[in-house]
Amino acid sequence: MLNTGKLAGKVIYVTGGSRGIGLAMAIKAAKDGAKIAIAAKTADPHPKLPGTIYTAAKDIEAAGGQALPCIVDVRDEGQIQQSIEETVKAFGGIDIVINNASAISLTGTQETSMKTYDLMHTINTRGTYLVSKCALPYLKESAMKGRNPHILNNSPPLSMQPRWFQNHVAYTMAKYGMSMCVLGMAEEFKKDGIAVNAIWPRTAIMTAAMEMLGGGKGIRDQCRNTDIMADAAYVILTRDSRTFTGNFCVDEQVLREEGMNDFKQYLANPEGKESDLMPDFFLDDFSLGAQQEVVNRQTEQVAAKATAAPAAQGSGPIQEVFKQIEGHLSEEMVKKTNAVFAFSISDDNTEWYLDLKNGAGSCGAGKPASGKADVTFTVNTANFGKMFAGKIKPTTAFMTGKLKIAGNMGKAMALEKMMVKMQKGRSYHTSTNNIWTPKSML
The missing domain is CATH 3.40.50.720 (NAD(P)-binding Rossmann-like Domain)
Structure with missing residues (x-):
């Protein structure tokens, strides 16, 4: 200008x-x-x-x-x-x-x-x-x-x-x-x-x-x-x-x-x-364009199926997400991320972890064996699925109240970077929007 x-x-x-x-x-x-x-x-x-x-x-x-x-x-x-x-x-x-x-x-x-x-x-x-x-x-x-x-x-x-x-x-x-x-x-x-x-x-x-x-x-x-x-x-x-x-x-x-x-x-x-682009805080209208609105509508069916029946600890769609994550763990990913993440699933009272600080990395149900997490995310099943499917960014979910973050915000953003890289390396299961989603969430 x-x-x-x-x-x-x-x-x-x-x-x-x-x-x-x-x-x-x-x-x-x-x-x-x-x-x-x-x-x-x-x-x-x-x-x-x-x-x-x-x-x-x-x-x-x-x-x-x-x-x-x-x-x-x-x-x-x-x-x-x-x-x-x-x-x-x-x-x-x-x-x-x-x-x-x-x-x-x-x-x-x-x-x-x-x-x-x-x-x-x-x-x-x-x-x-x-x-x-x-x-x-x-x-x-x-x-x-x-x-x-x-x-x-x-x-x-x-x-x-x-x-x-x-x-x-x-x-x-x-x-x-x-x-x-x-x-x-x-x-x-x-x-x-x-x-x-x-x-x-x-x-x-x-x-x-x-x-x-x-x-x-x-x-x-x-x-x-x-x-x-x-x-x-x-x-x-x-x-x-x-x-x-x-x-x-x-x-x-x-x-x-x-x-x-x-x-x-x-x-x-x-x-x-x-x-x-990531919306900033405090703005009630978050539509960044028609494309994002379409993506949001397409995820509603996914969210409904993900929340229809709460999963038991160590089972269900969240477990499938962690199985996919486990297949991408590596010493290089650990070196670049250097953080331990905990996930508290609010609607079924389960806990999960992702350790990207030790060895070649590990993940699964329960609390991290290595001790206190650097970041703890509290989120419901539907929004957890959206985050790892690339349909909502953790920072956007946080800003809109869909996700609570306790701990190191820098490490939280590092997780978002890691998820983007993982999504680029996955095969797609959806033909409508080219975003990876676990089959059990479709």
Whole structure:
């Protein structure tokens, strides 16, 4: 998407902009000649994640903008206020605030320490509120000068569906706190001509943090790149602040409204397929196209047969899946995966395991003999069958509440990569959709 020049000379304050989505948004604005303050903690290189406020500043300047790197912990009111004042002194005011800084922990109540809980809530909810509060006087000045002021939060649409809370209630509360800032501040600041909106991705976005968690190309195939969020943010920030406010925007929808229909340019893997994209959290509509809808309908009969009669421990369709898995175990697979998985089947109270950490691997009914599993999946029979048939990704099942995951999320994603490889090597039993399914599940 081409720049229009509408952000030329605008002063933008971005939190968490040393890498990823925040940096992509900053660079997009910099191409217009915007002046950008990068407010983030990363002054020294992270051992695993690239980018600091100083490398971000160089990237912004290389794109045609002006940059002000600011060391800021958004939990610290003093640091925020000081960086706001430094921005105003350097650039003459503030026209746009992008609240991008966020912390995430996809853990259940028992597994979430109060230190982690406090981290998410002080960065996500409190940090967003505090940055907006400190910048408000200058945004009002921007409005009085007719400079189209905006606040844009990287947060999801509000939805009270239980599935968005049940697996990670602390994280959901913290992200929804950012969205509630949009809901309230949009109305509060409307009289001042300051827009307050939210942006959220339609699919998972490939960032350095995601790559570290997911382990490379396997997760990359399921993601879009950060450019789609940057382009959508650009559209939002160039809309009239007095009329476009209080919106929970989704990146793809925003760009479609601008006439865009081809989204292949945003694939993190240019050779990937849009049908493989993984939906992001918090969006109630998960249809990624007619093809996926067809696949979903085709699996209903499979699911009905799989749940018709609960299997006894060590028998039935789940046992047949593990027999198929056993035939693909190898020392190479163990070396690449290095994890032990446990499966708790919720509708028949059976337990299964897959040991890909020891020897040439093993699997079967019961608990892993090697000890505690790295990841425990809780799922019903039907969705277990869909996962190993390639008809639903574990990450998608998790996001939609069909699967509970306890333990190492990185290892959980490694299992998904392993299943994809196994499915490619299997003979197909279905001619209608070319997806492998155990015969007893057909």
